[in-house]
Amino acid sequence: MALKALDIYKLLPKKNCKECGDPTCLTFAMKLASGKGDLEKCPYLDPGAKNILGASTRPPIQLVKIGVGERRFAVGEEFVLFRHEKTFYHPPGIMFEVSDLWSGKEIEAVTRRVGSEHYVRVGTDLTFSGVAIRNESGDPDQFAEAVGVVEATGTHVPEVLMAHDPAVQEAGLKKCGNFRPLIYSATIDSYKPLCALAKKFGSPLVVSAKDLLSLGELTKLCNAEGINDLLLDLSFPSLREYIPAATEVRQKSILRSAPELGYPVFLDTTRYPMQDAALILGIDKYAGVIVTRALSPASSVAALTLRQNIYTDPQKPIQMNPGIYPVGNPGKESPVLLTVNFSLTYFTVQGYLESSRVPCYMFIVDTEGLSVLTAVAAGKLNEALVRDSIKKFDLEHLVSHRRLIIPGYASPLSGKIEEETGWKVLVGPRDAAEIGDYLAKEWKS
Amino acid sequence: MSENSPDSSGKIGYVVLGATKAEGGTRTVSFRLGGESDLPFIGMNTGQGSIPLVAFEICDDPEYWSPIVTSYTGDLSNDAREWAGVAEKQYGADIIRLYLTSTKRRGFDNFSSITTVMEEVLSGTGLPLVVEGSNEPAIDSDVFQRCGEAGEGERLLLGTAEAGRYRSVAAAALAYHHSVLAQSPIDINLAKQLNILLREIGVKADHIMIDPYTGTLGYGFEYSYSVMERIRSAALKGDTDLAMPMITSATDSLSVKEVREADPAALEDIAVEWEFYAALSSAIAGSSVVCVRHPKTVPLLKSAFRELWAGKMPGEA
Amino acid sequence: MTDIDTAITLGNASLKEKLNAIDGPLAYEETAYHLPVAYALTGRPVHTGKEAILAYTLTKENPFVACESILALSEQGPGREPAPYTGFIGDAVLRKLGYSLVDGSILGLALLIGTPANAETASRICRELQEKYMLTFLAGDVVPALSLASVKLGLEYRLIPLGSTSVHGVHFVDIITRVALMFGGVVPGDPGRLLAYANQRAKAIAIVFPGLDNEGIALVDALRLLGIPIISLGGYEGGEWIATAPEDAVREGMERKGIKVTVTAIPIPMSCSPAFEGKSIRKEEMYVEFGGGRSPAFELLRVKPASEVTDGLIRVTGPEIGSLKEGSAVPLGIIVEVAGKSMRADFEPVLERRIHNFVNYGEGSWHVAQRDLIWVRISKEAVNNGIKIEHIGKLIATKFRIDFPDLLDAVQVTLVTDLDAVLKGKKEAEAIYEERDLRIQGMKDTDVDLFYSCTLCQTFAPNHVCIITPERPALCGAISWLDGKIAYEISPSGANQPVEKGNVIDRVKGEFDGVNRFVKKASHGEVERCSLYSIMEYPMTCCGCFECIALMLPEVNGIMVVNREYKGDTPSGMSFSTLAGTIGGGAQTPGFAGISKNYILSDRFLQDEGGIERLVWLPSLVKEELKERLVQKLNELGHPELFDKIADETKATTLEELVAFLDEVQAPALTMKPLL
Structure with a gap:
């Protein structure tokens, strides 16, 4: 059981020295309690307290950083089994596979795609995470050459070096070892030399074994070699082993009942007949790094959207940027529909507006992500906000009429908005699904 | 942080869909859903639970259907009987879910046509049926009575019951021995409340499936995913008012912007992937039946479930 | 005047005599329930006179069984009465009727029986029953009387003429019985369940005109066993029938059985929405x-x-x-x-x-x-x-x-x-x-045995359980104890449930074993204990909608409160939104609690920590809003000076400033029992 803020506070020096960067010891304690503080930042902690706190405030799953620069990412440091219990923090890296048997052109094409392909959803840029270079030739030079091709693209995307032979690994690492690539993978037979390489280049390391028990043994051996940035390879022969294994790893690590399993999970989906299914499993269930063959355009958007969904903080609604969003090709006479900037509301309303085929403007005001009902109840959606937003987004010049459609649940505000803005307010339906009918019946420009 | 399997004590209850001749109906197969006492896809080796099933959705008036599907099926979608048969034999669906979209027409009052459509679809396929009746509260009573009557003995799953609107569905289920599809708007407590209301009116727990409502990928799917996980967790902890198998359908998959506005050449693939990603994730979150509309999504899901499922197959003792 | 008790004895005797004379096969058409009442009560299918007598004996001479057996013989083949009489109603039609009952398009069932002195009265009663969505069955002389008054009869008019004699009224009973078997999960041979269903679930009433024969009286009186109110329109004495004036008959019957007409339209020349x-x-x-x-x-x-x-x-x-x-x-x-x-x-x-x-x-x-x-x-x-x-x-x-x-x-x-x-x-x-x-002001937590819960916020705070007491409103400030109570009355399976207080574990902290039990269940086992009046030990969980956050400031041995509208820095070093992000989501965080503004004025506020004297900081807006009541409360406590000893943002926005202020005013918290 994790310590509560107050329990932690009791063990802190209570000097309020601010040297940790927080204004008071209590603030620092709250950060530690949520697993986001760094004990090392407290210069006056006594060793006994440090011992007690160390074990319980350290994240139950090791944070592992992969790559450097803008595209670097981190996985691990998760605290819950289900996202609704708090949130999942670190979305899995999706790495496109290339092989050292491929031509330079082919390798380059995949790398460039990872470097540039992106989708914007809800104001967030969604991208694939990196490239996994697989050694299929068995030849160190050829592997190094393939790594070189990836490096030469200048995309600086994070890499996984997939070579079991330490000599081949070393050849690759010589090309890119400064950029913290992920080394794949150490087995009971190869962990010593691979740990040495990981240590030398400061790289994280994947460990592979036949089952969880052996994986746990292996991480302990790697720890003894001084390597703590590890990932567990759960790409067992049958895909049906994945969910049980990944769940067991997550459960045991968050309960701290098996610290040797407290590492992020690695999943190589290329070895399964249904790569998309494996990818979905990895995204939904706890994977930290996933290797796939370059995805089809169709799978790409779906996979990135799913990953975004699963890793959204359930306690913080995703917010849209407030502003005016045209639907269809609206003109000066088109209706203006006001709603809140809770993303789900936005998308739902947008969907129904689009299918209504009535060109219009969506007028999104900033309710800090609250839904209509809560924004009205909390007073976040009020006449002053509407007035200011009309000014801010220059609605008066955008349309020639002065009629504003507000959501049905905002009806208590209609009179106040009219008074405050001088616009005529029409109260729309409560249910977004009825917007099409409503516009057809009520909107006469 | 204790929401995990070791301390769980509950079990998902059973619901039977469809009735074979021996069971008093005319279906060639019936399914017993539920029985899981662990998280989805865990513990299946111990013989519990059943493989998730794939329902293919059809309708009786394709004007209200996604053009992505109707352009793929062509004339077929004008004939619900044929369509149901093709869904069974060619697409490989486990269950047919029939939407009576004809009732959406303004002023619909041709209630005898419902009986006709029901009879046609029942004759067109031997698979168990899920039937989505009225779209308009004013005609619920007439529509559901006919759905229930036409399917008497077939152990249909009748939908959709909602908190403010469940009496007609429940009445049809009680009168003609069907089960009820109970839909709540992505909220565990409302799901529970609806099940209690249904129980109070006389519908037994083993005649209820929970539909937690599924927003598709990018459109609230994260809420649906979590509410499914929460319902399953609560059931495993012994909350019997939530211990019913779930059925989910991300019906918006084919109408969201990403799919609708896709490059025509890629549109079909995107539609299929969008459905596949949402449906497989729903099963991972605990759904026993996943429903889709694109014919090509069915075999993908079926293979994925076969790949993931180590437990009993339907019909195995 | 007919004496009911005498008539019952005579009626039962005559029914018994007729039953004993039955000879020949007994059956109704289009039913899977044989002779339904006999089947439901005894679990035995009755097909012969002998079996009928056996069932009659087994049911202690139940007049329904007698009537149903007698009619089963006479209604067969050519014995069936001509239209408009329906006689026995088959299962298929009944299923539809039962459907309408469950579905709410029929609110209940009524039996009209006897000889109306005045056809106009009878037709008025029928009209009222129609208007109130009741399905009405008619037996005996009431049928010709209505026909004479040109009242249209038939299923489509919701007026069903069962037969020409009062004994035909038994079909009203076999209908209720089959509805119980079809819809109520009642199993044949379980009279207890059948009676329970009829009493609790069947929405049925009987309205009796004068002039009923003895057999009819025996039959009607037996309806009381099924919980059916018998509204008598006069002509009878003794017994337990409810004498009522004709114009009140329908309302009286429906009220007694709790049948309510649902209203949907507002009949005025103005839109209402x-x-x-x-x-x-x-x-x-x-x-x-x-x-x-x-x-x-x-x-x-x-x-x-x-x-x-x-x-x-x-x-x-x-x-x-x-x-x-x-x-x-x-x-x-x-x-x-x-x-x-x-x-x-x-x-x-x-x-x-x-x-x-x-x-x-x-x-x-x-x-x-x-x-x-x-x-x-x-x-x-x-x-x-x-x-x-x-x-x-x-x-x-x-x-x-x-x-x-x-x-x-x-x-x-x-x-x-x-x-x-x-x-x-x-x-x-x-x-x-x-x-x-x-x-309301005087209402104390000690005055009630039940608190109310609110789990509305579990949508986003999965394990949050709000306990609402007379002195501690919901932490969002929106739901008082009374609101919770009414919400429960209106929607018994909704988000506000009664919480048995149970035994006191700690009076000062406000810990009760009943509350603990409830919280544990409603939090899905996550929260074991809950102190209603303490923020230091097992405080209530926080959802995210709290009006204010109360938190301990260890350095000054006091507690500060910050409200949602206050955007600036607080002496804790954290703003409202930072605090909210850390303690929300349904977690229990000792030292921190979400509270409503009004709770600050409650006698239970920080009871375990020493009450309002612990309060060291409160944003000026809230202070102003509560001023009148707060001053009054402090006066009552004999500490009017305390109001000015509570700092606000004009006095302190950092811990250092707060320490200086509290020292200067000699705030009581500084010298109170240490919080930690």
Whole structure:
């Protein structure tokens, strides 16, 4: 059981020295309690307290950083089994596979795609995470050459070096070892030399074994070699082993009942007949790094959207940027529909507006992500906000009429908005699904 | 942080869909859903639970259907009987879910046509049926009575019951021995409340499936995913008012912007992937039946479930 | 006058005689339930006279079994009575009827039996039953009487003539029995379950005209066992039938069985919808106004015994709209009287506040404030469309029935526009307001055994459970203990559930074993203990909607409170939103609690930590908002000086400033028992 803020506070020096960067010891304690503080930042902690706190405030799953620069990412440091219990923090890296048997052109094409392909959803840029270079030739030079091709693209995307032979690994690492690539993978037979390489280049390391028990043994051996940035390879022969294994790893690590399993999970989906299914499993269930063959355009958007969904903080609604969003090709006479900037509301309303085929403007005001009902109840959606937003987004010049459609649940505000803005307010339906009918019946420009 | 399997004590209850001749109906197969006492896809080796099933959705008036599907099926979608048969034999669906979209027409009052459509679809396929009746509260009573009557003995799953609107569905289920599809708007407590209301009116727990409502990928799917996980967790902890198998359908998959506005050449693939990603994730979150509309999504899901499922197959003792 | 008890004895004897004479196969057509009553009671299919006698004996000479057996013989083949009589109704039709009952399109079943002295009375009763969505069955002489009065009979008219004799009334029973078997999960051979179902679930009444024969009386009287109220229209004495005047018969029967007509439409010439709630009526749009300082006005809702409330009755005392001058201000009293079995005086203020919403729902009516501060306007447009003051009453009465179908059986509204009467009524109302305020203010947690829960926020805070007590409103400030109680009455399976307090574990901390049990279950096992009056040990969980956060400041041995609207820094080093992000989501965080503003004024506030003296910092806006009541409370405690010892952001926004301030004013928290 994790310590509560107050329990932690009791063990802190209570000097309020601010040297940790927080204004008071209590603030620092709250950060530690949520697993986001760094004990090392407290210069006056006594060793006994440090011992007690160390074990319980350290994240139950090791944070592992992969790559450097803008595209670097981190996985691990998760605290819950289900996202609704708090949130999942670190979305899995999706790495496109290339092989050292491929031509330079082919390798380059995949790398460039990872470097540039992106989708914007809800104001967030969604991208694939990196490239996994697989050694299929068995030849160190050829592997190094393939790594070189990836490096030469200048995309600086994070890499996984997939070579079991330490000599081949070393050849690759010589090309890119400064950029913290992920080394794949150490087995009971190869962990010593691979740990040495990981240590030398400061790289994280994947460990592979036949089952969880052996994986746990292996991480302990790697720890003894001084390597703590590890990932567990759960790409067992049958895909049906994945969910049980990944769940067991997550459960045991968050309960701290098996610290040797407290590492992020690695999943190589290329070895399964249904790569998309494996990818979905990895995204939904706890994977930290996933290797796939370059995805089809169709799978790409779906996979990135799913990953975004699963890793959204359930306690913080995703917010849209407030502003005016045209639907269809609206003109000066088109209706203006006001709603809140809770993303789900936005998308739902947008969907129904689009299918209504009535060109219009969506007028999104900033309710800090609250839904209509809560924004009205909390007073976040009020006449002053509407007035200011009309000014801010220059609605008066955008349309020639002065009629504003507000959501049905905002009806208590209609009179106040009219008074405050001088616009005529029409109260729309409560249910977004009825917007099409409503516009057809009520909107006469 | 204790929401995990070791301390769980509950079990998902059973619901039977469809009735074979021996069971008093005319279906060639019936399914017993539920029985899981662990998280989805865990513990299946111990013989519990059943493989998730794939329902293919059809309708009786394709004007209200996604053009992505109707352009793929062509004339077929004008004939619900044929369509149901093709869904069974060619697409490989486990269950047919029939939407009576004809009732959406303004002023619909041709209630005898419902009986006709029901009879046609029942004759067109031997698979168990899920039937989505009225779209308009004013005609619920007439529509559901006919759905229930036409399917008497077939152990249909009748939908959709909602908190403010469940009496007609429940009445049809009680009168003609069907089960009820109970839909709540992505909220565990409302799901529970609806099940209690249904129980109070006389519908037994083993005649209820929970539909937690599924927003598709990018459109609230994260809420649906979590509410499914929460319902399953609560059931495993012994909350019997939530211990019913779930059925989910991300019906918006084919109408969201990403799919609708896709490059025509890629549109079909995107539609299929969008459905596949949402449906497989729903099963991972605990759904026993996943429903889709694109014919090509069915075999993908079926293979994925076969790949993931180590437990009993339907019909195995 | 027929003596019921004598008639029952004679009737049963005659039925027994006829039963013993039965010879031949017994069967009804189109049913899977054989002779349904006998089958349901004994579990035995009856097909012969011998079996019928056996069933009769097994059921201790049940007159239903006798009647049903007798008719099973006589109704066969050519014995079947000609139209309009239906005789026994087959399973398929019954299934549809049962469907309509469950589905709510039929509200209940009625049996009309006997010989109406006056066909007009009978047809009026039928019409009333039709209007109230009852399905009515007729047996015996009532049928020809109605036919003579040209009343249309048949299923489509919801008037079903079962047969020409009173004995045919047994089909009413076999219908209820089969509904129980088909819909109620009752198993044949389980008379206990059958009786329970009939008593609790079957919505059935019987209305008896005079002149029933002995067999009919025996049959009808047996209906009492099924919980069916027998409304007698005269001509009988003795027994336990309910003598009622014909014009009250239907209402009496339905009320006794708790059958309620659901109201959906508001019959006034004005649109009514929540969509109009926020629409205001400007002076130039207004036809007439009431109150708002321009004329005396008040509103009052009172609970009354059922006998004093006539549902739907609207009275206007004083001038109606037609005699009011355009643009004038007129006195108004809105008096709403309600009756309902579970309605209590406690609920009055909560329901009274709804008058505001309801009047605003009208497109041309507008309402602000409450009690004797109300201000109401009716628009010119509405008056042009024919709206009268009476219609405002109709709107209020109907909306109450629609929104509180289970709580309220009857609502009547009186609108007073006569100045003297308004002044008099207002004075009486003010006395009632005051009495209510005293009662609510004086309500203590120790006065009640039940608290209420709220789990609405579990949507995003999965394990959060709010416990609402008279002295501690929900942490969002939106739901009081009374609100919770009423919400539970209205929706018993909703988000507000009663919480048994149970035994006191710690009086000062406010820990109760019943509350703990509830919280553990409702938090899915996550939260084991909950102290209602402490923030240091097992405080209540926090969802995210709290009005304020109370948190401990160890350095000053005190507790600060910050409200949602306050955006700046606080002495804790954290802003409201940072704090909210850390403690929300349904977690229990010792040292921190979400609270409502009003809770600050409660005697239970920080009870375990020493009460309001612990409070060291509160944003000025809240301080100002609560000032009057806070000062009063501090005076009562004998610490009027404390108000100025509570810092706000003008005194301190950092811990250092707060320490300096508290030292300077010598705040009590500094010298209180250490919190840690």
